[in-house]
Structures are given as structure tokens and as C-alpha cells.
Amino acid sequence: MWRWFHQWGSPKFFYHRSGALIPVLALASGLILGGGVFWGLLIAPADYQQGESVRIMYVHVPAAILAQSSYAMMAVMALISLIWRLKIADAAVQTVAPIGACITLLALATGSLWGKPMWGTFWVWDARLTSTLILFFLFAGVLALRNAAGQSQTAGRAASVLAVIGLLNLPIIKYSVDWWFTLHQPASFTLTERPAMPFSMWGPLLMMVVGFYAWFFLAWLIRLRHELVKREVRSDWVQQMMKQ
């Protein structure tokens, strides 16, 4: 177990072994996303209440799920880099932050596009919308600190601390926003509950979720490998690779 951990923590080992994953992930995300888009946008039935705009959900729901879990993954990587000082974990934090921020933005944008025909407005101060917006600001904070502090190792540690504190605060933020919404306003809008979605709808949705995850790991891996080479440019293994 520890040996495995140490091996994969070494940039050289990681770089050489992870290369094989790229075509697998690329193929998987391409096929699954393509299939999900085809199934969701062309074949799946329109909702009897929401009409054709329900199809936005096939992008929105996966993005929203991925937004939250990518923050969790970033914070776990940050914790690992703080405790064990693994270089690769720090690089992982740095490379996942922009992807996570974009996904969160995508969830917000598709949500408001869906909200216009459904709720008649692009934005309501609903509990879920508000906590997603705050999640975006948390990502932005990690990115901003990282950019401000430059490339040094201490910069990475400061950003990692911020990411971990953010993860610990997420439940507090979420609950306080829930209380603010539920006790303060009468329930004006709720995400329409569809009791027992038919398979023709949750099938493509599940496919899109899996496809989003595959694409996310692909993008993360490519960025991470690029970042590792950049950081280790003076080391022997990168020099050797350049010569070949």
C-alpha cells in the first residue's frame, strides 16, 4: 500500500504510467458523451410539463454534480499535499482548480438558461443556486491566491490551506443558505420533482454524468502531465525525454 503510494507520488513514475490512460479516457469520454448527447437531445422524449427545454438538464445536472465533487477532490488533494508534501498533489490542486471553476460556471449558466423558460427569470435567490454561486467564488479564491502568489512551493501551500478550509466550510455555508431560504421566503420555486423518471430520461442522464466524469479526468490528467513536465523541466527524466 505505502509502496504504491510512494510510486504514484513520484512525478516520473506517474508521468510514464499515466500516459496509457489518456487514450482510454479519451475514447470513453468521446463515446459516452457522444452517445449521451445523441440519446438525450434527439431520442429522449420531451417532458410533458417542461417541453423541449428539459433537454438542458442533460448538461446541467452532470455539470452541477461534477462541480461539487471536483471541489471535494481538489480539497482532498490539497490535504494530501499539506500532510505528505507530495509535489504531485500540489500540481493536482493547481490544475484541477480552473477545470472545476469552469464546470461550476457551466452549471450556473445552463441553470439560468433553463430557468428563463421555466421560471420566467434567469436568476432566483434559491438556496441551491446561491450555494453553487458561492462554490464558484471559493474556486475563484483558490485560483486568485495561486495566481497572486506565483509558482513557489509556499504559494501552493497557502492555496491548499484555503481549499481545505473551504471544504470544511461548505456544509456550514450550505445549511445557512438553506435556512435563510426556507425560513425567510415562502417557497416560490422548487426544482420540479418528477416522481419516477422513466428510463428513457434517466438513462441518457446517467450516461451524461459518466461521460462528464470521464471527460473531467481526461482534462485533469492532460493538464497535470503538462504541469509536471513544466515543473520538473530540469530533472533528468524530462531532459532524457526531450532528447528522444
Place this chain on the structure above:
Amino acid sequence: MMLLRRELKIMLRSPAGAIQSLMFAVLVIALFPLAITPDPSQLEPLGVGLIWVVTLLACLLAADKSLLSDYADGSLEQMVLSDYPLWWVCLVKSIAHWVSCGLPLLLMAPLLAAMLAMPSERVVWLMASLILGSPILSLFCTLGAMLTVGLNQSSALLPILIAPFLVPTLILGTQWATTGGEAFYGYMLAALLCLSLVTLPFAMAVVAKIAVSR
């Protein structure tokens, strides 16, 4: 205690920082009637929220004042190297921030409330919510100052980092005051204060070590 006395002395001998925070708050509150309406019946429901937001902004603005000079003249490094426990140093920094910023704003709140035509029973709950809430603001602001000190960045970085963390405090504080002291919000705000008080000094200690190693 020596540390605390030092901070308070520095503050008393140059009260400009505290006065500037107060001026900022009064000025911004004065802008709202000008921009929205001077009608008391329309200003009154906005009062609690406006005063809370102004307090929050004033705290963020004043966050890195004392830490910047300590960082520049090397006393921050000496504090980290000294045999005081580092969490205590960080807690003292937060207390100093609260005394120079949170406390004056708290005392000023009745005046700000009068400017916004707030009824006096609401003012009592506003003060109560600020008493519990402003120490949390100070703790987080000091954390932000520790994170950004020595980065030579624009002053907008700190609010971007810290404002999302202040959302729960803002929500619970304003809700407590506007609902006229509904116990649930008060308990939650108190719980948040206790939680911040026992966890944030240790988080700040980690960050302070990073800050002096830059």
C-alpha cells in the same frame, strides 16, 4: 498577555485606523438614502442588512493594516519564532482587529441605525447580532490577512478570498436581527462563533508559518 498589551498600545497610539473604519461606515450608510430614497418607511426594512454589509466591508478593508507593518518590519517573523504558541499569536491578532474595527463599528451601530430610521427595539437585536457576529468577521479577516500578507497584490484579493466564508455569519446575523431575536438563529450564530474561535487560530497558525517562509 504581553502580546495583547503590545497590540492595544500600538492601536491607542495611532487610532487613525479605527477612525477611518468608522468614517467609511458612516459615509457609506449616508450614501444609501441619497441613492435610494429618503423615505423612512422604505429605508427601515433595509437597515439591518445595510449595516451588516457595511460592517463586513469595513472589517475586510481594515483586515491587513496591522499585519502589513508587522510583516514589513520583521516583527511577525519574530512572533512566529518566539516561544509563544503560534495559535495564541494569531488569536491576539484577531482580538486586536476586533478591538480596532469590530468594537468601534458595534458602538457606532445605533447611530447608523438612526440614519436609516430603525425602530429602537430592532436596534437592540442588531447590536446583539453584531456582538456575536463581529468576532467571527475579525477571525476570518485576520486569516485572510495572513494568507495574503507579503504578496504585493491589489487590495481586492483579500475580500475575494474571504467574503464567501463570511456568508453564513452574514445570513445568521441579519436573520437574527430582522426576525426580532428568533432563538434558532441566535443559537446558530453563537455556535458558529464558538466553532470559529476554537478552529481558526490553528488554521491561522499554519498559514502564518507559510507567510513568514515567503
